[in-house]
Amino acid sequence: MNKVVNNPKTALEGIQDGMTLMVGGFGLCGIPENSIAQLVKMGVKNLTCISNNAGVDDFGLGLLLQGKQVRKMISSYVGENDEFERQMLSGELEVDLIPQGSLAERCRAGGAGIPAFFTPAGYGTEVAQGKEVRIFNGKPHILESALTADFAIVKAWKGDTEGNLIYKATARNFNPMMAMAGKITIAEVEELVPAGTLDPNQIHTPGIFVQRIFQGEKFEKRIEQRTVRSK
Amino acid sequence: MNKVVNNPKTALEGIQDGMTLMVGGFGLCGIPENSIAQLVKMGVKNLTCISNNAGVDDFGLGLLLQGKQVRKMISSYVGENDEFERQMLSGELEVDLIPQGSLAERCRAGGAGIPAFFTPAGYGTEVAQGKEVRIFNGKPHILESALTADFAIVKAWKGDTEGNLIYKATARNFNPMMAMAGKITIAEVEELVPAGTLDPNQIHTPGIFVQRIFQGEKFEKRIEQRTVRSK
């Protein structure tokens, strides 16, 4: 069941104006750099992007914002991005802010066929507006619904030809749930290996969730907050 | 954060008559054999056991049934067990049958602080009796609630002193979700190693979900349906 495509161009075929995309990563960690570059090249517009963050001005999803390709962001935190701020304040960009845990769980739910679930997060805040509230164990919870996307684009460390993925360290973050929730899921990996090479016991995302896979040409892996101690 | 206890006796301290236990495993695969033997020794009674299956007459949870230690089973499939059948038909044993996927998800929900979620499984059947029905995307779903337990007892392949666990092959099954859902979770492992030995990238159950861990003395690993082909 070979899912290998040769390049980002082939991988992203079918993505059209107005579509909803999930894009993996936390900050600039574990983002599908090569696919984002291809989205910029394609020039698709009016996208709804579901991604925990929105990149920085000149990297990550910030590149799509620069090209005014995004109509709506669904995220938990969107700081560190001047162009984002400008578009949001001018009303060009719609923003739906969601608590991070609810965002992660709503993506998982979308992939897992669970249309809605109750969570305490956001009760009593503006996040709860218009949402059903119910008490469980004496504590109020709100009903949150599943999220899915036309395409999910994720980034993994290693992947095999059948689409099985292994992430590295905290570059895992939102990638596994988004891989589950995409109608079509595209994975870009640092190292693509033949099926049978990866230990079946150590697969983070089983290939069933991935429709297309390619090895990225180059990963810049920019660090957002380089923090060190002296020796 | 050392969680090692020396033996099953110490590991199971605090389990009392009338408590609810989750017990990992699918059939006889990946069951906590040493802990079950200890439960038999302890002679605790009136237990509610949440476990996908109920073992066979002379192994697995069947051993607790032989000793009439179980008041109620919450399972998805309980065949292959004559004593179980006898106790159930005589009314000694209460049985709550739950679709397997709902059972798995309800355990995960219990561990994840999600009190309830909607699933299509069981709609229109006796499983849906008394449960809220709601249509999502044109399809009826029922509201299922989280499961938790006083103690969860799981079995892993490798574990470290901080409670991090790695399962082997399909012996993983229900163990990870039950580890999440126990107020106190006990892990018995085939091989106990020092913290730092296991790759942080390959941990299936992070140690935060495990309160006590020990290396089992002996694992019989009985096969329920030995099926082979000729060479």
Place this chain on the structure above:
Amino acid sequence: MALDKNGIAKRIAQELKDGWYVNLGIGIPTLVANYIPEGIEVEFQSENGILGMGPFPFDGEEDPDLINAGKQTITVRNGASFFDSATSFAMIRGQHVQLTVLGAMEVSQNGDIANWKIPGKMVKGMGGAMDLVASAENIIVAMMHSNKAGESKILKNCTLPLTGVGCVKKVVTELAVLEINEGKFHLLERAPGVSVEEIISKTEGELIVPNFVPEMQI
């Protein structure tokens, strides 16, 4: 002549499409894996937590930690993966599995299925069947047309407790291939040498019979 179990499995295997992930139930459905058409690649999921099941192991090579949902010892193919049962049912509930094949005691003309409980008899439980039938986009039931008493199991309404409602799309029996559509059975094919009359007589549910009913090609 009516098909045997292997014949039913063989006919169902013709429904497989390249690239599909497939969940096979216990019994006749398990046999489907033996008849994958040439040139087609499918991957088998088992709901305890494995993708990429291979054939049964050689004698002496069984691994007690490696079983399928029928608790049989199995092997893995290259590209296999293991996961927990919650993730496994995420695949099923989330409709990532393209085809589910399972047995039934009764099927009704609106697609209801009963396959887990007979009142008065020991109930073993539904296992994963309710999750599978409630979620699968594509369910094929492999079953005998009649029970041992000779009564039709292809019914107007199920008499046994249901496993799922309105979910079955296709039924393959020892006599026929039936499709369920708009609340009726539709006769698509008959087993080699089996007459349309025999199928009609053994089908209690409403059955639409076209002028020409081709024989199965197996």
Place this chain on the structure above:
Amino acid sequence: MALDKNGIAKRIAQELKDGWYVNLGIGIPTLVANYIPEGIEVEFQSENGILGMGPFPFDGEEDPDLINAGKQTITVRNGASFFDSATSFAMIRGQHVQLTVLGAMEVSQNGDIANWKIPGKMVKGMGGAMDLVASAENIIVAMMHSNKAGESKILKNCTLPLTGVGCVKKVVTELAVLEINEGKFHLLERAPGVSVEEIISKTEGELIVPNFVPEMQI
């Protein structure tokens, strides 16, 4: 004298108990990790998906794939583990994390907290804060007693959009340790050399002051 940020962190660190899993927010909370009391072992969780965070890396040893929720490069301790963000919030929502320390713009006497949004200013988002405050059994807020305009942030009612309701149990500021109980602030300790009168004057919310208010021991 009022504490500095490190002093606040040091005082909060005294609340740690052996064996606790702890989530530290950005800012002052991060500093708590520098003052773990002797003989106590705690493990730090970061909500992007790591347990067992170690100190920042040495210069030149940063790994872009290894960051905390503040997006800072970090290291891991022995016994660490990585997991996806859904599992990470399963830990938080499921109350497996024993203590959450985070900053706030305002706290009210019934335990409401506001720390994510100022109307009229650019909203960056709540990140994981709403999940953390809604679920944690044990929340300590690290904050300054007053804002830059000199107005109290320890209030009867929050004026900013809320992050969570009735969830804060304890507040440590540069002036005092306050407990929230039955809809009131209770003054537990004062910073060395800070007078009870100063604390009273800078607290807008209802404050219960016992006869004797000990100085913090830091």
